[in-house]
Amino acid sequence: MLQTVERFLDPWEAHIVCARLNADGIPATVAFANHAIIDWPAALALGGTAVQVPEEHLAQARRIAAEYRAGELEADLPEEPELQEGCCPECGSGPVRQVAPLRQRLLAGLLGIFGATFPTRESEMVCDNCGARWEA
Ligand SMILES: [Zn+2]
Numbered sequence: 001m002l003q004t005v006e007r008f009l010d011p012w013e014a015h016i017v018c019a020r021l022n023a024d025g026i027p028a029t030v031a032f033a034n035h036a037i038i039d040w041p042a043a044l045a046l047g048g049t050a051v052q053v054p055e056e057h058l059a060q061a062r063r064i065a066a067e068y069r070a071g072e073l074e075a076d077l078p079e080e081p082e083l084q085e086g087c088c089p090e091c092g093s094g095p096v097r098q099v100a101p102l103r104q105r106l107l108a109g110l111l112g113i114f115g116a117t118f119p120t121r122e123s124e125m126v127c128d129n130c131g132a133r134w135e136a
Pocket residue numbers: 088089090091092093094127128129130131132
């Protein structure tokens with residue numbers, strides 16, 4: 001019987017964790033991702049997308065998912081400049097984070113009223129130090 005390792009509001013993150021578990025030989029699958037694609041608000045109400053594994057793999061899968069959450073798996077990434085944490089083009093420091101632009105958030109709110117799906121690929125970077133914004 002399949003057991004839920006963890007639930008995600010972002011179905012793409014669920015697929016990333018699923019792929020990470022598969023890389024360790026765990027036969028993980030993603031469940032309820034179609035809710036997020038068809039109706040985002042309903043997917044949120046139903047608890048998001050789940051990563052599931054057979055019961056005998058649950059303990060190992062939860063350990064790997066916890067390592068993912070803690071950022072411990074980032075040490076496995078190759079040393080490539082584009083994978084390193086960014087810094088602000090204005091003040092040269094950080095931390096910086098990715099956010100949806102205001103117009104995208106307003107559109108998401110408007111479409112949410114009509115129950116439409118809202119996938120967005122547009123995003124901006126914001127500097128937590130000086131507040132500068134730039135396109136990702
Ligand atoms: Zn800055």
